Amino acid sequence: MARQLLKGCEAIAEAAIRGGCRYFFGYPITPQNDIPEYMSARLPQVGGVFLQAESEVAASNMVYGAAGAGARAMTSSSSPGISLKQEGLSYIAGAELPCVVVNIMRGGPGLGGIQASQGDYFQSTKGGGHGDYHMIVFAPDTVQEAVNIMYDAFDVADRYRNTVMLLADGLIGQMMEPVTLPEFKSDEQIQTAKPWAATGWHEGCGRPRAIINSLHITDEDLEALHERLQATYRKIEANEVRVELYNVEDAEIILVAYGTMSRVCRSVISELAKHGVKAGMVRPITLWPFPSQAMAQVAAAPSVKKFLTVEISAGQMVEDVRLAVNGAKPVEFFGFPGSRIATVDEIVAKVLEMKEG
Secondary structure, three states: OOOEEEEHHHHHHHHHHHOOOOEEEEOOOOOOOHHHHHHHHHHHHHOOEEEEOOOHHHHHHHHHHHHHOOOOEEEEEOOHHHHHHHHHHHHHHHOOOOEEEEEEEEOOOOOOOOOEOOOOHHHHHOOOOOOOOOOEEEOOOOHHHHHHHHHHHHHHHHHHOOEEEEEEEHHHHHOEEEEOOOOOOOHHHHOOOOOOOOOOOOOOOOOOOOOOOOOOOOHHHHHHHHHHHHHHHHHHHHHOOOEEEEOOOOOOEEEEOOOHHHHHHHHHHHHHHHOOOOEEEEEEOEEEOOOHHHHHHHHOOOOOOEEEEEEOOOOOHHHHHHHHHOOOOOEEEEEOOOOOOOOHHHHHHHHHHHHHO
């Protein structure tokens, strides 16, 4: 199959359509505007529906409605817009509905800036909205990996009746790279049985009335919901963890990074080799569930002396790294808040300083 040169946001949108998405609800914000723009032109061509909502809050609740009717629906936004969607995402979690959300991250807090950032790690992996819930969070480091993730995202969401989020910094969304697009999924592949969906009911139809709801008045009802949710999360943790271990054999310094920073760290590892330092990298592909077991196994290797987590943030994923390493080896952090991206030379200098220390 021929490769095409596509911008990240456009490739993500096309992959979602080929993976079965037929309903998109969103609101413009930089740097993800290419996704709704692309969807507005492309979805009608495949019999789908694009609707620009009056707000991010409305968009997330429109996804709630479409997902509740059994449709494959998604929304996308960037950082402040995702903040506004949190109420709807919490309701979606409480109603146990499958859907897909894309966050092309920009700097914050507040309106911040429009450049790339990784400052939404806490927001995405720790729930974001109110209540005990989780989204499955994927973090690609190339446009091709973003395509692959989006193509299967609706299958994963349907499998667990859970929200799937693709979390990418603005560089992944805006860069252009050659990609191979998958074929359209067939109707048979897309049409998963959803007996819980509210698709219309009448006397004598032979099935119970479907009720889509996230309100549970009694303690017993709410506890029953949480028992189901927690059981689902344990299944996700058992089956959906994805991680890349890069050059970790006999490494003494382990870098931990995702998204654009993992691309920078590959160059760092090559540069460190010139200084006689053997370094490797653990790249989480699922930020939730976090690859804690893989991280702990790497930490147990006798050659490993220290970890360095590198982020485009003031330090967020580093907390999960420290929990996973659990004191077996020191874990340090290097990065900058806002949208400043650490350079190869800066990270190399930090590693050399760590090694001397």
